[in-house]
Amino acid sequence: MNDRTTGFLRQSYKEFYFKRGAESIEFPEETASREFGYIPFGGGMVRHLSFKSPGEALAEVLRQSPSSVYCSNARYEFPARPIEEKGWLGAELIFDIDATDIPTPCKKGHDLWYCEKCYASGKLPRPAKCTKCGGPAVEFHGVCEDCLQAAKEHAGNVVKFLTEDFGVDLSAIRIYFSGNRGYHLHVFDRRFDALDQRARGEIAEYVKGSTLPPSQTIAATLRRRLPSSPQGAGWTKRVTGYVAEHNKNYGGTLQKLVSEAVASQRALVDTSVTTDIHRVFRLAGTLHGNTGMSKMRVRSLDEFDPQEEPIVISSKPVTLHVSFHPRFRLKHKDFGPYKDENVELPTYAAVSILTRDMGEVV
DSSP: OOHHHHHHHHHHHHHHHHHHHHHHOOOOSSGGGSOEEEEOTTSOOEEEEOOSSHHHHHHHHHHHOOSEEEEESEEESSTTSOGGGSOEEEEOEEEEEEGGGSOOTTHHHHEEEEETTTOOEEESSOOSSOTTTOOOEEEEEOOOHHHHHHHHHHHHHHHHIIIIISOOOGGGEEEEEOSSSEEEEEEOOTTTTTOOHHHHHHHHHHHHTTTOOTTTTHHHHHHHHTTSOOOOSHHHHHHHHHHHHHSTTOOSOHHHHHHHHHHHHOOOOOHHHHHOTTOEEEOTTSBOTTTOOBOEEOSOTTTOOTTTTTOOSOOOEEEEEEEEEOOEEETTEEEOOEEEEEEEEEHHHHHHHHTTTSEEEO
16 A cells, blocks of 8 residues: 555545544543554554543544554453553453354355456455466455345344343443444443353354254254243244244254254354453444444444445545455445556545555555
8 A cells, every 4th residue: 555545544534533533433431441442554553552531532533543443342450551461350242243254145246256466356265376377366255235234134133132031221232333344232231241251152152043952952842842832931932933933834854944943043243252351342433444434323223224324434536546346335336346447436435445455546
């Protein structure tokens, strides 16, 4: 990425933060006990920062206008010290849902590999090296309305698990669009704050349905109980209810029906995110470093439009040279595909290309 492009991106982010940062950014409670970090354009991660107040933290964001801004879900006695010296005081429970991790059919149309040297491309799986020139082959994961809708549905499933199975009050759950392909769910329920990595992992695996061996447990129970009305709690209630509803005209095996029940109600969260009690997460209301979109609070999953609302950077036209970029969609408009050409694009679309280092400002 050349200096002209870096300067353009920094200015685009700075313009947003100076105009809307104060109203957009959400700082957590007990700001002084949180670890902050950021990634400057053209630089590496800066971590182990602490601020006495949201105002002090906001001033630093405005001053730096970085590519990404992060904040810990954990509270520390000494947040600016190294991890082993911070004095961990607890952490909110967080779930991450990414459309990339959800097996939707649409991926065959927008996920591919391409060569960083000659920009040849092809369908996944990615070869060890470019089949045309032998150069480095990398994966490109696109996004469309279908996979974004799937991510939204999985986020909704997490809410159901939390409220129905764990007794979390709906007001204690904050849903955010991640700024890229999915959603972050922050749980502000003190019952979870002291949980260690293992306990958080158990919760993540539970909502994923990963700890269920349906062919040996739930299906066997159902055999003994059908056709009477199944009862139970948690996953047992979810699966037995699904089977009772679909069993009458179902032509497959009971084990297959149970598997369908699990697949239709699970939430494919990233377990590594939920279990990391020292992780720094993208700060709510800040811009994503790879898309330019905002990590934005979602008040209603049903009504939220991830193709429109998180796009907060200006529409001012800019000309850039695109080395390679597959077709993509923003604000319900199609862009590309592009290969070794100059194009004029609205700033928000240009940023999506430039942050991935797939083009330069002319």
